[in-house]
Amino acid sequence: MQKTYYDPADLKKFGKISEWNEELGKKFFEYYNSVFEEGELSAREKSLIALAVAHTIQCPYCIDAYTGDGLQRGITKGEMMEALHVACAIRGGATLVHGVQMMNKVNKLEM
């Protein structure tokens, strides 16, 4: 039995997803590749966004992939960590902003 849910080697098998549904797999990867092309945002900026999102959704495959991608692009440790703090701030902020709901409820119910 496999001892862990995640195996780093599985990342390399991502393309095999298409084997069970070629049409949708093909469409997904075409879309995926188009998204990361140079556009109004640079490929470098997109790589940093991907890294931040990867941490937000806590996907180990994506973290692995976009850390490596960042290194290849010459992105520095400082830039990577700043991107993560943006993700962290939004995620933390999203928790905290719900406190307003809590406060509203308490204020409504308490004397």
Place this chain on the structure above:
Amino acid sequence: MIQSLNRRKSDLAKAEKQLEILSDGPFAEGELPTFQKKIAVSGQFPLRPKKLEILQINVGYMCNQVCKHCHVDAGPDRKEIMTRQTMSQCLEVLKSTSAHTLDLTGGAPEMNPDFRWFVEEASKIGVQDFIVRSNLTILRSNKKYHDLPEFFKKHRVHVVSSMPHWTKGKTDSQRGSGVFEQSIEALKNLNEVGYGKEGTGLKLDLVYNPSGAFLPGDQAALEADFKKALREDFGIEFNNLFALANLPISRFLDYLIASDNYEEYMYTLVEAYNPATVANVMCTNTLSVSWDGYLYDCDFNQMLHLPVKSSIKHISEYQEGILQDRDIAISQHCYGCTAGAGSSCQGSVS
């Protein structure tokens, strides 16, 4: 400063040990195809030279730096230095070769005591493109080297310099503490005499090697980032950036093994194999001459003691026609030149 493998008396200082490692592990177990098997699939084995374009001469392994990734295992302790006699033999070859580019490398080629004499004599012969690979810090290391930018300019030398990043952290982690600041000063000195400036014809190119166990990204994108950062932060100009993968030999191999990255790096290289690069890898248009005058397909084969497969072994017996009719010596390190967009001393090849 770290010490060379040679100084440390490391097993990896021996070429045969490196070749043994490169043929063992996933390649011996059949998990990864050998380079020979891989290029045979596309009918490119045996690899053969095309027209000779570049004569690359390694004038010695002595260097003022000890970079973590150095494929030469160069350093201050290395005493292998080309003599004036061997240089004279190279000059004789230069007079008749069809190669249009002379490429001086090391170590730090400037540390060879006959370096200036060699440059003066070679420039008299006249080569289309005369490259000196300078590590930059040598230009600032001692007063006796401070006039080298002017000397290079006088002889219309094309300067190619290593620069792993536009930030201090990544540069110093690969090349040693203080290297970044000295390199920036040296680049400014080269700019001051006209190198890298539009309209001067004085070419200044940079070489980028990744500072770790990963491949270089897109060469054009990296060049744009380097140009922007060096111009904005330091007012530095240069012509082209060559992005090269690190080959798994010598000190980079030592780093890969010590950091437990070796197997994964070899998998990465094999997965990134691009058959379109094979026809243009540098060993197909280059001959490499070692400090003692022996001939190799490339500087990497020189360090692995893989001589040319020819009856002509030494610069003193040079006959281009015979030499070019040979099979190129290969091993698994060659995957480093065929990964992604490919790597050569002149940058990407595909």
